[in-house]
Amino acid sequence: xxxxxxxxxxxxxxxxxxxxxxxxxxxxxxxxxxxxxxxxxxxxxxxxxxxxxxxxxxxxxxxxxxxxxxxxxxxxxxxxxxxxxxxxxxxx
Amino acid sequence: xxxxxxxxxxxxxxxxxxxxxxxxxxxxxxxxxxxxxxxxxxxxxxxxxxxxxxxxxxxxxxxxxxxxxxxxxxxxxxxxxxxxxxxxxxxxxxxxxxxxxxxxxxxxxxxxxxxxxxxxxxxxxxxxxxxxxxxxxxxxxxxxxxxxxxxxxxxxxxxxxxxxxxxxxxxxxxxxxxxxxxxxxxxxxxxxxxxxxxxxxxxxxxxxxxxxxxxxxxxxxxxxxxxxxxxxxxxxxxxxxxxxxxxxxxxxxxxxxxxxxxxxxxxxxxxxxxxxxxxxxxxx
Numbered sequence: 001x002x003x004x005x006x007x008x009x010x011x012x013x014x015x016x017x018x019x020x021x022x023x024x025x026x027x028x029x030x031x032x033x034x035x036x037x038x039x040x041x042x043x044x045x046x047x048x049x050x051x052x053x054x055x056x057x058x059x060x061x062x063x064x065x066x067x068x069x070x071x072x073x074x075x076x077x078x079x080x081x082x083x084x085x086x087x088x089x090x091x092x
Numbered sequence: 093x094x095x096x097x098x099x100x101x102x103x104x105x106x107x108x109x110x111x112x113x114x115x116x117x118x119x120x121x122x123x124x125x126x127x128x129x130x131x132x133x134x135x136x137x138x139x140x141x142x143x144x145x146x147x148x149x150x151x152x153x154x155x156x157x158x159x160x161x162x163x164x165x166x167x168x169x170x171x172x173x174x175x176x177x178x179x180x181x182x183x184x185x186x187x188x189x190x191x192x193x194x195x196x197x198x199x200x201x202x203x204x205x206x207x208x209x210x211x212x213x214x215x216x217x218x219x220x221x222x223x224x225x226x227x228x229x230x231x232x233x234x235x236x237x238x239x240x241x242x243x244x245x246x247x248x249x250x251x252x253x254x255x256x257x258x259x260x261x262x263x264x265x266x267x268x269x270x271x272x273x274x275x276x277x278x279x280x281x282x283x284x285x286x287x288x289x290x291x292x293x294x295x296x297x298x299x300x301x302x303x304x305x306x307x308x309x310x311x312x313x314x315x316x317x318x319x320x321x322x323x324x325x326x327x328x329x330x331x332x333x334x335x336x337x338x339x340x341x342x343x344x345x346x347x348x349x350x351x352x353x354x355x356x357x358x359x360x361x362x363x364x365x366x367x368x369x370x371x372x373x374x375x376x
Contacts, residue, residue: 003096004100004103004253004257006099006103006257006260006261007209007213007257007260007261007264008212009216021096022094022096025094025095025096026094028094028095029094029095032095060216060219060220060222060223061219061220061223061226061227062250063220063224063227063246063247063248063249063250063251063254064246064250065104065246065249065250065253066100066103066253067100068096068097068099068100069096069099069100069102069103070095070096070099071095071099072209072261072264074205079264080095083099083102083260084095084098084099084102086102087098087101087102
């Protein structure tokens with residue numbers, strides 16, 4: 001399964017590693033909804049770092065779409081909110 | 093839906109927009125390659141913009157440092173002439189500079205981070221574009237094979253996703269540059285209007301009052317330090333420090349401070365960090 005970290009690149013992870021990412025993703029959504037910047041920061045860092053450490057970087061000559069996408073590690077809550085707001089426009 | 097899935101949809105929707113799909117998948121490969129080359133040039137221009145923005149902040153920090161040293165010298169002169177009111181004004185403005193410098197430092201750090209990111213992105217994109225160029229010829233040559241069409245589709249969506257990601261990275265960098273330019277414009281105006289250096293002008297008395305109130309704690313402290321410097325507890329009456337202005341105490345000061353008087357030669361020692369003021373006083 002291919003996961004992209006925005007601004008960084010793609011990583012390949014085993015299907016079995018995805019469940020723990022999904023769990024963290026739910027925490028990220030909760031932090032986003034609660035406008036809880038410290039939790040958001042901590043969860044995003046864990047999420048990005050686990051993809052980086054558990055995944056294998058996709059080589060430059062392999063062109064595959066990603067199944068999951070993570071914000072850049074340094075993205076603030078406001079920046080992610082803005083990014084997600086482009087969803088309606090993007091999907092039209 | 094989780095953040096990861098939503099972001100994937102967004103990035104891929106953007107990727108589809110970037111891409112001109114041609115009737116013939118082989119043409120799509122060429123079109124997509126042209127776009128990649130275009131984007132590579134855009135990222136390189138973006139990188140140059142970030143570097144310029146960073147440079148501008150560094151120059152401004154230097155200018156602010158100079159203004160701060162000048163104000164500190166002026167404050168010292170003012171105290172030597174028993175003009176505590178003027179010294180207070182000078183130190184208040186100096187403390188305003190410290191605030192500006194802090195803001196500049198934050199933006200400088202953010203830009204440096206963007207620059208690092210964009211550099212990595214550029215390198216990565218460069219490698220991918222190069223790999224894509226060779227692969228597209230192979231894919232075109234084998235196009236008649238039924239599976240080639242799927243492979244072309246996948247290769248194209250893979251690379252357009254990368255391009256959409258790069259586009260977002262550039263957007264982030266441009267946002268930081270825009271924020272920086274707004275502040276830089278304000279600092280330039282401040283420096284140009286002379287309100288930071290021209291003590292006698294007091295062109296904006298209300299702001300000066302506000303600044304004074306905000307910075308008074310700090311200023312009191314610095315005043316006390318300077319006084320201590322001027323009047324060493326056990327030494328002869330201000331020997332070295334008073335030497336530059338003989339008879340000054342008898343003459344009316346007129347609200348004007350001598351900008352390049354003998355005392356101004358106390359050269360400001362440049363601190364290692366251009367974004368913090370040397371609060372030790374910098375007495376030579």
